[in-house]
Amino acid sequence: MGAVTVSKLPVIEMFGPTIQGEGAVIGVKTMFVRTYGCDYRCSWCDSAFTWDGSAKDKVKMLLPEEIMDELTLLAGDNFDCVTISGGNPALIGEGVGTFIDLLHERGIQAAIETQGSRWQDWFYDVDVLTISPKPPSSGMKTDWKMLDGIMNKLKTQGKSAYSLKVVVFNDEDYQYAKSIHTRYPEVPIFLQPGNDDVTEEGDISARLLGRLEWLFNLVIADSEMNKARVLPQLHALIWHNKRGK
Numbered sequence: 327m328g329a330v331t332v333s334k335l336p337v338i339e340m341f342g343p344t345i346q347g348e349g350a351v352i353g354v355k356t357m358f359v360r361t362y363g364c365d366y367r368c369s370w371c372d373s374a375f376t377w378d379g380s381a382k383d384k385v386k387m388l389l390p391e392e393i394m395d396e397l398t399l400l401a402g403d404n405f406d407c408v409t410i411s412g413g414n415p416a417l418i419g420e421g422v423g424t425f426i427d428l429l430h431e432r433g434i435q436a437a438i439e440t441q442g443s444r445w446q447d448w449f450y451d452v453d454v455l456t457i458s459p460k461p462p463s464s465g466m467k468t469d470w471k472m473l474d475g476i477m478n479k480l481k482t483q484g485k486s487a488y489s490l491k492v493v494v495f496n497d498e499d500y501q502y503a504k505s506i507h508t509r510y511p512e513v514p515i516f517l518q519p520g521n522d523d524v525t526e527e528g529d530i531s532a533r534l535l536g537r538l539e540w541l542f543n544l545v546i547a548d549s550e551m552n553k554a555r556v557l558p559q560l561h562a563l564i565w566h567n568k569r570g571k
């Protein structure tokens with residue numbers, strides 16, 4: 327008999343409990359698990375350490391049970407939701423699926439942040455799935471065929487609650503967000519203003535609130551965006567550019 331291989335996950339950080347600062351479940355207490363590696367290189371990525379090599383020495387290859395143990399060490403039983411972000415967790419197959427099963431066995435919800443560039447069958451098992459396609463300012467090009475495929479699978483076979491989240495930095499990005507909403511009109515969509523300086527130290531809330539008001543006004547004036555919801559990055563208003571929050 328060959329040895330049983332169990333998939334490990336490349337984890338660059340775990341933190342929490344904190345408050346989910348973005349999207350459909352904003353305000354919910356959650357732990358975060360951040361996986362290493364991304365197939366994108368967004369110009370304004372606030373988590374570039376997950377792919378630019380600057381924190382490569384912090385990556386640990388962990389079994390799902392080991393991640394669970396570390397979360398318990400951090401928080402005891404003071405959480406019932408775990409958000410897996412990155413990087414792009416959808417680059418990882420089996421390991422994430424097994425981890426989600428483990429969370430469910432313990433009565434814990436699984437949330438995922440991903441950009442819609444890759445599919446994984448475990449998407450079907452996620453409780454809160456956020457698909458965040460990237461607008462022109464990111465410098466990335468949307469693979470529409472892939473995104474259509476993902477949205478179609480979720481629509482026709484999905485059991486999970488899922489939503490779209492588009493970061494908006496400028497008018498061109500706003501037009502992109504509209505094109506996403508028009509293409510998938512039945513899917514809840516969240517718009518979030520971009521943070522255009524992710525290295526600034528100190529209180530950035532005034533700057534971020536200014537960008538939020540700008541985005542509010544675009545949506546307020548636009549009859550085609552009556553169903554879109556505009557939200558800040560709540561954690562960035564409170565904790566600014568601090569890591570692990």
Ligand SMILES: C[S@@+](CC[C@H](N)C(=O)[O-])C[C@H]1O[C@@H](n2cnc3c(N)ncnc32)[C@H](O)[C@@H]1O
Binds near residue numbers: 372441524
């Ligand atoms: C760091 S990404 C990781 C998950 C996945 N790679 C993705 O992009 O969806 C998590 C979320 O942060 C958003 N984000 C990244 N940099 C940002 C910035 N400078 N301002 C606002 N949102 C940002 C992304 O668009 C995404 O919705």
Ligand SMILES: Nc1nc2[nH]cc(C(=O)O)c2c(=O)[nH]1
Binds near residue numbers: 373571
């Ligand atoms: N508090 C908090 N909420 C978040 N929502 C999405 C995040 C992410 O980086 O994926 C994030 C994050 O990094 N922190």
Ligand code: SF4
Binds near residue numbers: 364412413441
């Ligand atoms: S897809 Fe997400 S993690 Fe990857 S570069 Fe863009 S914002 Fe950063």
Ligand SMILES: [Mg+2]
Binds near residue numbers: 373
């Ligand atoms: Mg973040």
